[in-house]
Amino acid sequence: MPSRPMIGYAQITKSFGALKAVDEVSLDIAEGQFLAIVGGSGSGKTTLLRLANRLIEADSGTITVEGEDVQNVDPVALRRRIGYVFQSGGLFPHLSVADNIGITPKLLGRPAADISARVDELLELVQLDRDAHRDRLPEALSGGQRQRVGVARALAARPRIVLMDEPFGALDPLTRDALGDDYRSLHRKLGLTTVMITHDMTEAILLADRIAVMRSGQLLAQGTPAELSNSRDAYVLELLRTPRRQVERLNALLPQSGAA
């Protein structure tokens, strides 16, 4: 790929004590790409994600964001220009929906009127009713609504990159599907570059353009779902087979309704 990556990991290693959480990983994420990092717990996928906005610092290797070595960028400024969607929202419970969404623009010193207009725009974008939700506290929202607010908050300062840490993992299946699809179209519409962590290969295949598979800190494989099918790694193949096997079992258990 001739153009420079939006996020580039080059031989990144990070240990916590004796545990090598990320081991010599190199990975490029192109502009506009939707990458899913798939792996079990303890695979190092979360660490890899947090290295990108310096919530965690690498032991060795280089990370670039939009061509710049992140070590040369102030971490606070870096985080303000990268959207981050936390597991189960990470909303501040004492702040209203509007204040949660407007937090990063506020930190950036944007005028209050601009922030207010931006909040309304974002509520519409993530399909929440402005009048019903704007002034509520997060505790008054459903899990799906909270995560929509989480997405809106990540997008508030118009980032070009969004990092997502198992964003839909804790939601019920219907909400999860709806939210995934909605985010996918936002990603396309806004021309974002998205890196999403998930342990669910089905979700990764359905939402992402490319998939990176991690295990024990190592990057086992990366590519489109079709490219991954050609992998010779047994674990990668096993992961890829899971969705189809589930469908086969479902088909066997459920009566066939209508024509497929």
Added chain:
Amino acid sequence: MSLLADPRWGEALTHLPDYLGNHVRVSLAALALGLAVSLPLAILTRNRPAPRAILLALASIVQTVPGLALLALFYPLLLLVASVTLAWFGVSFSAFGFLPAVLALALYSMLPVLRNGITGLNGIDPALIEAAKGVGMTARQSLVTVELPLALPVMMAGIRTAAVWVIGTATLSTPIGQTSLGNYIFAGLQTQNWVFVLFGCFASALLALAVDQLLGLIESGLRRRSRLRTGLGAAGIAALVAATLVPTMGRSSQGYVVGAKTFAEQYVLSALLRDRLQAAGLPASARSGLGSSVIFGALKAGDIDLYIDYSGTLWANQLHRTDIKPRTELLADLKASLAKDNITLLGELGFENAYTLVIPKKRAEALGIRTIADLAAHASTLSIAGDYEFFSRPEWAALQKAYGLSFKAQRQMQPDFMYAAVASGEVDVIAGYTSDGLIAKYDLISLDDPSHAIPPYDAILLLAPKRAGDEKLKATLQPLLGKIDIATMREANLRASGNDANSSPDAVAKWLWEKVGGQ
């Protein structure tokens, strides 16, 4: 007949603006200082386990020191600091009253504020702190926007606990010279004026409740982001401070301050001195309930203008003398020594309030005891009680040495309760005071001291250095000198030990004046 109709409620009420005002000021100043130190410490140590543990341990240790002792310790400490600053920088300050009270109470307030502050800040979901970082907050922004608001309920609970503690403990600042609602309680306990004791307890409890509720209002306002509630709570506290300042505004100069120690005779005599000064047109107020180690320093520093002490007390405690001299010689020596500090020993009132060993008359007759020397033979089978300082005083050492006294047991007791205890046989002998009216009331006798082991304790009138040349003051006090004999003082003390309206120090002072000089 009814408790509510007692005129002493009215008398208590007249002191309220002064006592309550001082109480509120010292409590809120201490609380503010305590918060100003504890909150930043809680914030600084929230992610540092080692200093946090040390800090909490220190605060806990402070908490185990009884409030009264902590307050009392600050007085000599500040005296020392004041003498150092005087020597090094030429500036001194008063170690009396407000300053030691504020410092000790502030220290006392630290534990709940620190503990709850640290607990509140550490109890926040780490995912939220991570989220604060992730959306681009600096450490300070995270603290102000996320951590402090989330820790607020727990922190405020600590602040409210501290406020209640400080307001309660401030009643104990009376003996170090800080006027407070404790003045009611100390005076009431010493003069058996239960109306005053109750009044003081109720007033401080009500104050504590009011401040607690106002802080609660501020807390709920901050939590619900309601400016109205926060404002109301803050306005309430501001109003409380303002209301307590108003009555004291007009009289920034208190005129002459008459000191008194913590027992009934002192309350009566200070009331008498105050009345005499006021009758002569000199503005005067009484500052009662001062600890006996505090009061002399307060006179020397000019925090009080005059008070009554006892020759033997000063001889032992201030001049650190252990030898014993005849009455007149001791007085002359004392006068000369005090003059070096520019303190005027104006003269004797006419009676002595010495330690004396007291035993029920019947018991003495049965045992055939008249003197302490007679007592010594029986001492090994008897128990003795004294006030809190007696057994560590030189008189006790001198008595033991002179007569070879060795009792079966020795106990410390509140002076007011000693006489009843010896009359009922709970103890066999007590170290009482010669001027105490209860000796006659309970049919007790005071044993002779043929070896003169106990030094003379003439009641003497002392004037502060700044009043050394005050001829009008001296002329006003002159008529009291030599006028109060031991029988009169005993009767006055007996009256003061009653628990009806005629037993208030003010009432007894009036009686005493009529008896010795007034018409």
